[in-house]
Amino acid sequence: MIGATTAESQGASRQNPEPNEPLIRLKDLERSYPQGSSRYFVLRRIALEVRDGDFVSIMGPSGAGKSTLLHVLGMHDGDWSGEYEFLGRPVHRLPAKERAQLRNQNIGFVFQRYHLLDDLTVYENIEMPLSYRNVRKSERSGIVCDVLDRFGIVAKKDLYPSQLSGGQQQLVAVARAIVANPKLILADEPTGNLHSEQGKEIMELFRRLNEGGTTIVQVTHSEINAAHGRRIIRLKDGWVEGESAVPSEPPASRP
Ligand code: ADP
Numbered sequence: 001m002i003g004a005t006t007a008e009s010q011g012a013s014r015q016n017p018e019p020n021e022p023l024i025r026l027k028d029l030e031r032s033y034p035q036g037s038s039r040y041f042v043l044r045r046i047a048l049e050v051r052d053g054d055f056v057s058i059m060g061p062s063g064a065g066k067s068t069l070l071h072v073l074g075m076h077d078g079d080w081s082g083e084y085e086f087l088g089r090p091v092h093r094l095p096a097k098e099r100a101q102l103r104n105q106n107i108g109f110v111f112q113r114y115h116l117l118d119d120l121t122v123y124e125n126i127e128m129p130l131s132y133r134n135v136r137k138s139e140r141s142g143i144v145c146d147v148l149d150r151f152g153i154v155a156k157k158d159l160y161p162s163q164l165s166g167g168q169q170q171l172v173a174v175a176r177a178i179v180a181n182p183k184l185i186l187a188d189e190p191t192g193n194l195h196s197e198q199g200k201e202i203m204e205l206f207r208r209l210n211e212g213g214t215t216i217v218q219v220t221h222s223e224i225n226a227a228h229g230r231r232i233i234r235l236k237d238g239w240v241e242g243e244s245a246v247p248s249e250p251p252a253s254r255p
Contacts, residue, residue, distance in 0.1 A: 002201045020053060022051055024048065025085040026049075026084050027047055028047065029080055029082035029084060030043055031065070031080040042068045043069055045239070050215060051215075052215055054216075055206070055207070055216045055228070055231070056232075057218050058218070058234075059220060065237075065238040066219040075091065087183075105132075106183040108129065108184070109187075114170060114173040116173060122160075122161070123157040125176055129179055133180050135180070174205075184216075187219070191203065204228075206228060210230075231243060
């Protein structure tokens, strides 16, 4: 099992605090690509609010726009129209450098295809977000070693991504996303390549982080994974089709 930090354990013992002020606000957000002489719309007039401390699952059929939405939220994609406020800051008006700063300070991203850096070792990949946050080199090794230990991948620390299985790369990608204790975790099918026990551990880790205050938005096809969150947003053909709350009893007691 992926071990909890003291902060997570304290969070887990709290009574699920209700999410509070808005962390993310989208208004009329649209993303399109040129198609012949017109445009093909992937996201249509998205209005969405994610409060600090929320745990949201984005679901919907393949091609619905889920990954595209996550990449907009993660500020990797800047080519959209509409309004996006993050922590009260108007992302739609920020220059690229300020967007990058906002992202590096606050967001951990688990990519569907991991996007580990091939010429860096497991250790160096996990260390990377700490360097963006100006954590001193002397402090970094303790933090990285702790995460390697919690994820049970100490023995892999000097290997390169190409020397790992898909599942191991996904674990490293999750470790990299959480190492700097980000305010927001965005995860695109974070358990897609893990066997079911590992997948369950990642979801339990996310739940503990969320109970400790971390906001999480995940894309998932799995109703079981979505049951670990608080809300489900369903996308279809680029539109928000509906939204539902997840019942509040712990996943273990659900059928
Ligand atoms: P989902 O994650 O729900 O499966 P995506 O967000 O990956 O969906 O993609 C939504 C739609 O956007 C798909 O129809 C896809 O083909 C289209 N799309 C994604 N990237 C591009 C691109 N670079 N150019 C054109 N269309 C794209």
